[in-house]
Amino acid sequence: MGIGVGDVVGGRYEVLAGIGAGGMSRVWLARDARLQKLWAVKEVRRDVPASQGEAARRAILDEANLMKGLDHPAIPRVVEIAELADGSPYVVMDYVEGRSLASLMAESPGGLDQADVVSWGLQLCDVLGYLHHREPPVVYRDLKPANVIAKDDGTVRLVDFGIAEELAPDGSGDGRLVGSRGYAAPEQMGDPGLRRLPLDGRADVYALGMTLYSLLTGEVPTGASGASPGEWAPRLDDPRLPEGLGRVIARATSADRELRYQDMSEMRLDLEHHERLTCAYRAALRSRLRRFRASVALGCSLLAASASCLAGSVVARTRSYEGLMREATAAQDAEAREGALRRAISTSPGDAAAYEALVAAYKEDGTFGEAEARRWASTWAEWGSALGGSDRLARVCYDVGILFLCYYDPSEGGGTADVGSGRCALERASRAAGWFRLARGACDEERGDFRGLVVTDGCDEYARAGDYETIATFHLALVEAQREGRDATALYASLWGTLNSALGQAAVGDEASREPIVALRLCQMAHEALASPAHLEGMRRAGVSREEVEALARRVEEQARSLSGFAHANRESAWAMYMEVTLGAEGVRRNVEDVFGNPTVRLKG
Known part of the structure; x- marks a missing residue:
């Protein structure tokens, strides 16, 4: 019979509507009766010819099992693989609410906004780089506007892993000629001179270049209409392309893959600084x-x-500094306050007060956006070294670490929609790691000189900075270990110990009790780790017992619930985090059962 609107799949997923269909599968929108959460449910199409039925069944299971092992904020999670009453498989995964880039292109035939396209491109470099550096590597093989969903908060999700390929240890693939003509690389589509080469991540580099070209110009590559592989490529002098972006795209889409970017990190660097290529x-x-x-x-x-003139200039500079600090205090809007404080820093860069006031100003609206982060980085790069002799240096660095840890929102406009998004909390925390390292490095523990940090039995900020650094560096260290093929067990052991330390202290009087958002962010990051099958399996391999995990999970939920009043009063900065942890507690319990009840984490099918 298959799935239809109104059905309840697996006793809990009420099907609300159809949201997509491909050659072999159909996707439905369903509401989880237990969690009141929306999911996407994928099944084999019922009109697939009987001769292709087994291939379709195998394809949907292969895709789901591949995605089950992936853990990246731009990739939907697979949360369940099961069977209908007739034995056909279905897959439950994250429902991504948004619009495909292809549909956005259809509404803007002249091309989409350049800043949006660059932002999406940088995000796609990150997620494709994650796939390419896994062990074994994964080549996506089907990047095109239709397979990228843009959310309202400016982030993108990569969907449809139906032809993604996990390469063999020798780097070889399945040899199939698959992909979307016009976006797929020549060696991927059967060019006689190139097909003998094994497929690798440079095929995705090509597809990303073609995708960026389409988004900027509104033009669908003519290869999609039947041109021979490698016959068509964007022109460097295309008047619709900014010069720097044209150079990035031209290199990415070279028919000779040896002339392309050899790694996504290379392409990301040029894309981020494309204005320097002119x-x-x-x-x-x-x-x-x-x-x-x-x-x-x-x-x-x-x-x-x-x-x-030196003596006179010092006096004038002091007066100017004090005036700018008063101007910042009196400012009626955030932009004017930030401008006055940045000018104050440039006037007297060795005075910590202006830095501290600027950090406090960034916290005021509950969100620290990417544009603000860039301006802060510019200010620090130009003037921060002058704080080297200040007895408040560690205090400033520590507070900036907290700013990134708890308030950072990478969406360009600094909107609040994604501040609480959980699956990327650990990754975003990586921006804070360097600041906590600077804070600890500024201190002299032997001499008791902590440069502005509080160090008492009840509030040891020096020790907390070390905990936060460990948590914040976990994501980057894990990616590096996976890239180099190293065992990550020690990383998971360290993360486990640090989460226990940080969550154990957060409720008994350290700085987190003065800043509840710190405690809530810690709860969110611990929840994220416990809700991830890959992270929880890593902790299990590191020797963490089920009882220990369940105890931490209870502590996380209890501490989050104790902050309900704060979350209600600070909905823009805290509510999403609070809801994620409290509503996701049941999901953590199921994940614990899956990982510890079946340590091999076998999947049906």
Whole structure:
């Protein structure tokens, strides 16, 4: 019979509507009766010819088993693989609410906004790089606008892993000629001169280049209409393309894969700094160098005169600094306050007060956006070294670490929609790690000089900085270990110990009790680790017992619930985190049962 609207699948998933169909499968939107959460349910199409039925069944299970082992915020999670009454498989996975880039293109035939396209491209570089550096590597093979979903918060999700391929240990693949003509690389589609080469991540580099071209220009590659593989490529001088982005796309889509970007990290770097790939930028650099050489000669002649003005300038600078601090205090809007504080820092860069006030200003609206993060980084890069002798250096660095750990939202506009998104909490925390490292590095534990940090029996911020650094570096360290083929057991053991330490302290009087959002973010990150099959399996392999996991899970839920009043009062910054932890507690319990009840984590089918 198959699935239909109104059916209750698996005794809990009420089917609400059909949301998509492919050649072999159909996807339904369903509501979870237990969690009141929406999921996507995928099944084999009932009109598939009998001769292809087994292949369709195998395809849907292969895709689900591949996705089950992936853990990245841009990839939907597979949460269940089971069978209908007639024995046909179905798969339950995250429902991604948003619109495909293909549908957005259809509404903007002249091309989409450049800033949006670059942001999506950077995110796709990250997720494809994650796939390519897994062990064994995964090549997606079907990147195109139709397979990328843009959410309202500016993030994207990669969907439809139906032809994604996990490479064999020798780097070989299945040899099938699959992909979407026009977006797929020449070696992927059967070019006689290239097909003999084994497929690798450079095929996805090509597809990403073609996808970016389509999004920027609104043009579907003519290869999609029947041109021979490798026959068509974007033109570097296409007037619809900004020069720097044209260079990125031209390199990514070279018919010769040896001339493409060899790794997604290479492409990401150029894409992020595409404005530096223009002739005008290079000419400006040459001009700046000439001006610098001229200024050196002039500076020498003015050195003696400037010495006589030094005392007066110090007085003037002090007055200017105090005035700017008063201006910041009186400012009526965030932009004016930030501008006054940044000018104050430039006026007296060795005074910690302006840095502390700027960090506090970034926290005020409950969100620290990517644009703000870039401005902070620019300010620190230019003036931060002057704080080296300050007795508040560690305090400033620690507070910036908390800013990234708890408030950071990478969406360009700094919106609040994704601040509480859980599956990327650990990854986002990586931005905080360096600041906690700087905070601890500024301290001298032997001499008791903690440069502004509080260190008492009830509130040991120095020790907490170490815990936060361990948690924040976990994601990056894990990706590096996977890339290098190293055993990650020690990383999971360290994460487990640190989560226990941080969650055990958070409720008894350290800085988290003064900033409840810190305690809530810690609960969220612990919840994320416990809700991830891959992370929980890693902890099990590290020797953590089921009883220990269940005890931490209870503590996480209890601490989160104790912060319900704070979450209600701070809905923009805290409510999503609170709801994720409390509503997801049942999911954690099921994950514990799956991992510890069946340590091999075998899947049906």
